[in-house]
Amino acid sequence: MPEQNDLHDFGVLNPETHHETSDVDVRAILWFVVIFIAFAIVTHLLLYFLFQFFAREFRADIQPARTAIKSPAAMPQTPRLQPFPQKTMPPYANTPATDMEEMHESEEQALHTPGWIDKQHGVVRIPIERAKQIVVQRGGKL
Secondary structure, eight states, X not given: OTTSOGGGGGTOOXXXXXXXXXXXXXXXXXXXXXXXXXXXXXXXXXXHHHHHHHHHHHHHHTSOOOSOOOSGGGSOOSOOSSOOOXXXXXXXXXOHHHHHHHHHHHHHHHHHSOEEEETTTTEEEOOHHHHHHHHHHTTSOO
């Protein structure tokens, strides 16, 4: 009989031992899953709000400073590489904000107008929209 304990050959018999009907605590596993999901939701919400906070701070930092310096104490020590906006600035003076605007304008112009890069070697610049059309026509190969 396979159900009988076949340890009779060794003279050991323990009738109290038997197969366990349930060795997994399902309630504990379900509580673990519930707590894990709740912790994940709370963590994701905290990360979302933290991201929103830093995105707002970053947007506030990148705004160009267009206000004039109101007190001489706010002006950095000499030598100053670029003039800071003041009330009595000549109109031709460049500031970091105007330099950034000029750089963006020149980049936009380079993206949308054709021109020579190296005339001796025959290298030209074409508008970005035309370059995209050429790449699509060639099947993604240049």
